[in-house]
Amino acid sequence: xxxxxxxxxxxxxxxxxxxxxxxxxxxxxxxxxxxxxxxxxxxxxxxxxxxxxxxxxxxxxxxxxxxxxxxxxxxxxxxxxxxxxxxxxxxxxxxxxxxxxxxxxxxxxxx
Numbered sequence: 703x704x705x706x707x708x709x710x711x712x713x714x715x716x717x718x719x720x721x722x723x724x725x726x727x728x729x730x731x732x733x734x735x736x737x738x739x740x741x742x743x744x745x746x747x748x749x750x751x752x753x754x755x756x757x758x759x760x761x762x763x764x765x766x767x768x769x770x771x772x773x774x775x776x777x778x779x780x781x782x783x784x785x786x787x788x789x790x791x792x793x794x795x796x797x798x799x800x801x802x803x804x805x806x807x808x809x810x811x812x813x
Contacts, residue, residue, distance in 0.1 A: 740792045746785035750777045 721731045739745040754773035759766055 738792075741789055741796070743782070743785040743789040746788065747777055747782060750781065750785075 721733075724731045734742045751770070751773045754776050755766070755769050758773070759769040
């Protein structure tokens with residue numbers, strides 16, 4: 703049933719309220735596919751932040767707040783750019799292998 707709906711043009715071209723509000727404010731909207739965190743480099747950033755927090759926090763609430771703020775500054779800009787390039791390589795691999803899932807080896811060769 704759902705697949706039948708997805709095939710309909712009016713269903714596929716429906717714009718969400720979120721997208722409408724964001725575009726009305728003068729911004730572009732780009733949605734990443736669900737369950738593909740490798741395409742969104744902010745996920746790599748959050749992983750680095752969580753790793754820093756686990757390694758440096760004594761787990762009181764005040765300590766956690768301070769550690770998270772320090773952790774945000776601990777990820778260097780060049781590292782964030784590497785995360786962005788990694789996501790871009792995943793996007794290119796998905797385009798090349800559009801009919802099937804890209805082999806991880808294709809993407810990780812240049813990581």
